[in-house]
Amino acid sequence: MRSGMSWDELWPLLWNATLETLYMVVLATLFTVLIGLPLGVVLFISRRGGVLPLPRLHGILGAIINIGRSLPFVVLLVALIPFTRLIIGTTLGSTAAVVPITIGAFPFFARIVETALDEVDKGRIEAILSMGGSVRHVIGKVLLPEALPSLLAGITLTMVMLIGFSSMAGVIGGGGLGDLAIRYGYQRFNNEMMAATVVVLIVMVQGVQSLGNLLVRSLSHRR
Template sequence: MRSSMNWDTLWPLMLNATLETLYMVVLATLFTVIIGLPLGTLLFISRRDGILPLPRLHALLATLVNIGRSLPFVVLLVALIPFTRLIIGTTLGSTAAIVPITIGAFPFFARVVEAALDEVDTGRIEAIVSMGGSVRHVIGKVLLPEALPAILAGITLTMVMLIGFSSMAGVIGGGGLGDLAIRYGYQRFNNQVMVATVVVLIVMVQGVQSTGNALVRALAHRR
């Protein structure tokens, strides 16, 4: 049986769900960058031909990252329920959803960072090394500054992915627009709620992508 919902009732629900989604995406992006940026950098420098060759460590990290990227996010959501409960104390709500969202995203972002660093001119790296520069100097003076536009583009791409992840977190009661669409739209056969959540998600993705692209262009022109 289909049900309808007037705007006065739908508006507060949509606003709260949108704020919860933004909360999850912003914090998950922060944690993803905090974990993924050093991990991607370590993957790059620890290659056999890297500035700090550690083949065994590289192989281990690469394997773990590949495993993390290969798991479907819905499966990861369910598999991480005990870990989320251990960390947060509950598996329900937007705060709890940040745990699996971050774990699902940082392997992807680590590979994005590694690919961005791979585009840096090797001549710049060799110049710093030949002048006696340490690994820390190479990373801080060449790798990260030179790869910053590509990394920023990767953060934008990751945020778009995290919006989708936050929506899927509604399957396990993670809150946000996904939870609203499932509880008030799908389960109650309310097309109005379904369409409204889809529109908000599209606007959110477009906003993130446009803002990210503008920042990348501005940074590239400044360089």
């Protein structure tokens, strides 16, 4: 091989890089949902005509989310280097990469949540309110349960995006398959390693998408 390394040496690197990518995606998905879900709920209920209309808050949150969604992820990676170092203590490695990946993803997921909640039957919301239900009851008894299949589909879509983000994090030494493709594929002119990382990423995306679709269909049928 052009890199001067045999596949016996490269397979462990590919396996470790795959595990690092899965680690980044799972952890970033968790933080993205923890931040984006409540943010999306607040966006929905605070709009004009919403359950708890707060137009000024809605406008501020909407502007912040739009700014976050408009920034190219590669630019965000570089811009967040000082912030990542402040939180993690380093900008290298998979754990450090989770910070910019999450910040890049949660505005996207918050909009997905807002859109999913918008599909809930307004009649059921009005019924809860007419019976004296609070905003908390509307969120817990109607919005989230009714929107669950759409939310799960949104999480699946977000995870697929996060796989791409984790690969781009390799540009700044974030580890994972992107870092492996750059260091052992591109820089060493190893086309086989480049192809292998692409295949693993495709399999990963297909696996996440297929599992997500299966879960969404299962929830939809139960309903």
